Amino acid sequence: MSRAETRASNVAAILAAARTEIAEHGSGLSMRAVAREVGMVSSAIYRYFPTREALLTAMVVESYGNLAATLTKAAEGRRTRATRWTALGEALRAWALANPHEFQLIYGTPLPGYVAPPETVPAAAAVAAPFVAAGATQAVPGFGAPALRAQMDVLLDLADDVEPSGAAAVLTELGALIGAVSLELAGHLVGTADPADHLFAALLRRQVSTLGLR
Incomplete structure (x- = not known):
């Protein structure tokens, strides 16, 4: 195994x-515990991730x-924007339910002391x-205020013909x-919309209508 392959394997x-x-x-995220899990001395892990924050960012x-x-x-393979949006929403939820800790890492409460860097x-x-590619190609009533439109510049480069x-x-x-997914993962829908399949399907239908997707 080459040095690059060894490094990639250790990083993974x-x-x-x-x-x-x-x-x-x-x-909690203990660098010492992580090093112990992969069979390294605690100082060795810092050759790959110099700080706890660098590991969290990765x-x-x-x-x-x-x-x-x-x-x-x-x-x-989705032929219409409506079916593409629905498929995207369903995939987002399915991924979150299958990988709840990953979802919480990126969309949940930030870990203590960690501020996500620009990268x-x-x-x-x-x-x-x-x-954006599926749903942002036409004007949507209620979202046309000049100040709001000006804030969307960063999204205009994410797809073609973004309005x-x-x-x-x-x-x-x-x-x-x-x-909605966060509420479901946290158990806040137990006793009401549980399981949340029907609620989520209704949300997606309403979004397709709001965005004017066909």
């Missing part, structure tokens, strides 16, 4: 161990990448991009999807 093992650590201990970027890849695959922004944008008010509406609806 460290990230996997760190995910296990967060899954078992919630907001985990966040990897989770965004995993979700983005899932969404890209879900959108393939996580492109990774987050890759998740938003398929939703600013449509982008604002997509951002709002993506927030609704993430919020």
